[in-house]
Amino acid sequence: MEADISTQAVGLASSADFSLMNLFLRADIIVKSVIIILIACSIYSWAVIIDKFRLFKKINQSTEEFETKFWNSKSAETFYNNLPSNTEDPMALVFKEAMQSLLKKRSRTDINSRMTTMLETGIEKQISKISKGFTFLATVGSTAPFIGLFGTVWGIMNSFQSIAISRNTSLAIVAPGIAEALFATALGLLAAIPAVIAYNKFNNDTIKYTQKLENFSKRFLTII
Numbered sequence: 001m002e003a004d005i006s007t008q009a010v011g012l013a014s015s016a017d018f019s020l021m022n023l024f025l026r027a028d029i030i031v032k033s034v035i036i037i038l039i040a041c042s043i044y045s046w047a048v049i050i051d052k053f054r055l056f057k058k059i060n061q062s063t064e065e066f067e068t069k070f071w072n073s074k075s076a077e078t079f080y081n082n083l084p085s086n087t088e089d090p091m092a093l094v095f096k097e098a099m100q101s102l103l104k105k106r107s108r109t110d111i112n113s114r115m116t117t118m119l120e121t122g123i124e125k126q127i128s129k130i131s132k133g134f135t136f137l138a139t140v141g142s143t144a145p146f147i148g149l150f151g152t153v154w155g156i157m158n159s160f161q162s163i164a165i166s167r168n169t170s171l172a173i174v175a176p177g178i179a180e181a182l183f184a185t186a187l188g189l190l191a192a193i194p195a196v197i198a199y200n201k202f203n204n205d206t207i208k209y210t211q212k213l214e215n216f217s218k219r220f221l222t223i224i
Helices: 002-015 020-026 029-071 076-081 090-104 111-130 134-166 171-223
Strands: none
Touching: 029 076, 029 090, 029 134, 029 171, 076 090, 090 111, 090 171, 111 171, 134 171
8 A cells, every 4th residue: 555655656746747837737717817816916016015115215205305405494485486396295295285375365364274274185185195006905915815715725626526537536636736726825825915014014104104294284384
């Protein structure tokens, strides 16, 4: 019996190719679809991650420079007039929109409530732009393992069908379907883990940046 198992294992090792490409090519249309979906999700997730990493690095630096120049300027209106028209810094854009509203309506009636509303609206607008793509990361992080699990279950079902059709329980019959199943599971985790980590990090960075914008808005209101 032990000799038969050893012979079977050696035969399987010599005849079966369990490379990732071969596992994909050997899978049926359902498992192939699962694999393609997970790979696409993983690639797009990394694109979002790289983009947001660069974005936060850029805006943290530009916002720090903006605050330094703003608090060292003679007046808000003078600083506004000298502000570059093509600025992309979120804090600068919040300030710019608020100043445009202030200069259009010189009336002092309800200026505090009006400016507060403008600043809050500007902050929400900028944070919405910064947060674009977060929903996708959260969705991939929560659903990719289940998509991989679906591929796993389907691969195991294929293995049992192969056993039933061939009436043979050898490793050569069972192994391919199990390998495809584990491959789908691995891809699901590969897509989900970086997405969850990135979502948590960027969400925390967004909260910190929102607090920075709100603190600037409060200080800006006191000098109007």
